[in-house]
Amino acid sequence: MGKILILGASSDIAQETARELAAKKNNLILTARNIEDLQMLKSDLEIRYGIEVTTKQFDGLDFDNHEQFFNGIVAEAGNLNGILLMYGAMDDQKEAEQSFSISRNMIDVNYTSAVSILNIAANYFEKKKSGFICAVSSVAGDRGRQSNYIYGSTKAGLSVYMEGLRNRLHKSGVQVLTIKPGMVDTKMTYGVVDEGPLLASPSTVAKDIVKGIVKRRDVLYTPWFWFVIMLIIKLIPEKIFKRTDI
Numbered sequence: 001m002g003k004i005l006i007l008g009a010s011s012d013i014a015q016e017t018a019r020e021l022a023a024k025k026n027n028l029i030l031t032a033r034n035i036e037d038l039q040m041l042k043s044d045l046e047i048r049y050g051i052e053v054t055t056k057q058f059d060g061l062d063f064d065n066h067e068q069f070f071n072g073i074v075a076e077a078g079n080l081n082g083i084l085l086m087y088g089a090m091d092d093q094k095e096a097e098q099s100f101s102i103s104r105n106m107i108d109v110n111y112t113s114a115v116s117i118l119n120i121a122a123n124y125f126e127k128k129k130s131g132f133i134c135a136v137s138s139v140a141g142d143r144g145r146q147s148n149y150i151y152g153s154t155k156a157g158l159s160v161y162m163e164g165l166r167n168r169l170h171k172s173g174v175q176v177l178t179i180k181p182g183m184v185d186t187k188m189t190y191g192v193v194d195e196g197p198l199l200a201s202p203s204t205v206a207k208d209i210v211k212g213i214v215k216r217r218d219v220l221y222t223p224w225f226w227f228v229i230m231l232i233i234k235l236i237p238e239k240i241f242k243r244t245d246i
Contacts, residue, residue: 010032029077054077069117166178180220182222
């Protein structure tokens, strides 16, 4: 797959995905708001897999500098074969209901920033007529539930954006992959989701993501059983669903 850009590479899922991509001998560009968080991962990947790893500072909320950032990445890399957007924010639903600043943070991190940077990436790959764009959404975006509907709405917006982008870029040969994880055991979800049989490890999700890229999938539920779970949830009539407590 060549040189690949990972946005939000300090997240648990992103780090495991980077390892899976490195094992396939892909050179990586890893980004985070604080690149010091990436130094250990960079060294491990270079030593373990013998690949080239570059680290760059990236702030998803610094919208005005997104174009300069992306153009600089392309200029330095020479050629970019793919981009993975893997950062996100999930705050407490009850707190978000009482504080718009908390709601706005999730909206801006999960949706606004994604549209900003992926619009720029899409123009690049459309002209290149190859490559892939991958973004981590969530099963929470499949239906609004009282337990996390503000977070879920930001992921619903991202999923629809990716769907439209996929429709636009199909004729250019660009893969657009939407990842929809269920509950994953990460730093972001610690204390927010309960442990249980449905809780997946970041490594499981990472393996599915890389398989999805290789197989040129459009939408990927991970682990696979979330496709069935969400299909059932989406089929519940609204008159019944609104009475549920989920």
